[in-house]
Amino acid sequence: MPESNSKKQLAEDLFRDDIKDISTYQSARRIGGEGNIWINANESPFSNFATNTIDLNGINRYPEPQPQQLIEAYAAYANVEADQLLCCRGADEAIELLIRSFCQPSIDSISYFGPSYGMYNISAQANAVQANEIAFNNDFTLPENISLAKTSKLIFVCNPNNPTGTVIEIDEIESLLNKLPNSLVVIDEAYIEFASAYSSIRLLDRYPNLVILRTLSKAFALAGARCGFLIASENIVQQVNRIIAPYPIPTPIEQIAIQSLSKSGIEIMQSQVAQLLALKTELTNVLIVSGAKVLNSYTNFIFAEFSDPDDIWTRLANKGINARRYQSKNLLNAIRFSIGNSQEIESVIKIFEGIKG
16 A cells, blocks of 8 residues: 555544544635635734734743733723633634533533534534534524523523624523523624624623633734633633643734734724724615625624525626635525625625616
8 A cells, every 4th residue: 555545544544433524614714715805704804913013032932821911901801800811712712622621522512502603513523522503593582492402511602693693682691591500601702892782791790600702803803813712700710721722822912912902902993893884784785785685793794695696606706706605504595795895895785786686
C-alpha cells in the first residue's frame, strides 16, 4: 500500500467510531464561493482597528491565563462583576467548555431550540453527548412542551436567533429559567448589540442557572480576533475555568479587544450598528416588495423565503454576490443576507428592484 494511502487508512481506523458520521459545520469560509460581495457570514463590513497601535514587546512571553484588564473592560461594558466573566476564544469555545464541564459523555444531554446555530449540536456530538433539537413554534417563540429539555443539563437559546434573526421575549426566558431550576439555561447573545433591549443580563443575579454568551465578532467588528465571553455566577465561572486551555487570548488580541471596549470604541460600535440597522430596513422593504417572506430581524442579517430560491440564487451569483443558503429541509426556500456596507447592499437592492411579487 502506498505510504499516503496507509496514513489515510490509519487516521480513519483510529478515528472515534461514535463520531464517524458527524457532520462538519458548514461555515461561510468552508463553503466558499466566487465573487466580490460577501454577505454570508454575518460579519461587520467595517474594519476599525489600527494595527500600528499593537505593542508586541513581550510577545515572547505567554499572556495572562485570564487577561484582567480585558475582563474588567468587558465587565464595565456589560454591567456585570469581573468574577462573573470568563474570556474565551469566541463564543464557540464557551459552548464547548460548557458541554465538557457539565455533561458526562454517553450519559447526559443538551437541548436547544431550532432551527438555530449548528455548533450546539456538533459540539455535543463531538463530546459524546446527546443533542435534542426542540422546534420553535411557527412564530419562533418557545414551545409549551419542553419535556426533552427537562432531562438535559444544558439548554441553549440563541437570542437573537441565528439564522432567523427573531427574538425571544425576556418573560419567556424567565419562564424557562423557572421551569428548569436544575439545568443551566444558556442564552447565546452573539447579536445582542443589535437588540439590546432583549438582553438577559438583567436576570443574571436572580437566576443561578443562567449563563450568557457574548462575542466581539459581530457588532464590534472583530470576527477575525476570536474573542468572546461566558457570563454567569462566580461558581459556574470557577468550574468552567478548571478545564479551559491555558492562555486562550493572545496578547495582540487582548490589546485590540481593550481598545474596542474603550469609550470611543463603544461609540464607534454603536454608530456602526445604527448604520447597519438602517441598511437592513432599506433592504427589507425592497425584499418584501419583490414578494419575499421576510422575518422581522433583530440582528445584522435578514432571513427571507422565496417561492423560487434557485432563481434568486442564480441572480445573486451572476452579480458576484455571496449570501447564505441551507440544506435543512425546513430552510430550503430561505436565503440569509448579512448586512454589508452601503455599496454592497445597493448591489443587492438593484437585483430585487426589477422583481415584483
